[in-house]
Amino acid sequence: MTKWAIILDEGEDQFSLEYEDTLGRKNRMRLDAHSYERALREARSYLGIDQNERDEAGDQWVVE
Numbered sequence: 001m002t003k004w005a006i007i008l009d010e011g012e013d014q015f016s017l018e019y020e021d022t023l024g025r026k027n028r029m030r031l032d033a034h035s036y037e038r039a040l041r042e043a044r045s046y047l048g049i050d051q052n053e054r055d056e057a058g059d060q061w062v063v064e
Helices: 036-047
Strands: 002-011 014-020 026-031 060-063
Touching: 002 026, 002 036, 014 036, 026 036, 036 060
Parallel strands: 002 060
Antiparallel strands: 002 014, 014 026
């Protein structure tokens, strides 16, 4: 299964993460990051995505 997550630029060095949970509900959370690169690292860590783009359940992730 492929899951999608989007990093949103909220302006003024603020970012948020939007993703769907296992029930298909959209979730949104603010990231504690002041750059896109830091937001990407935080999002990957929060979602448990490894270097192979997979989470602990083995699902493939695409983070944009």
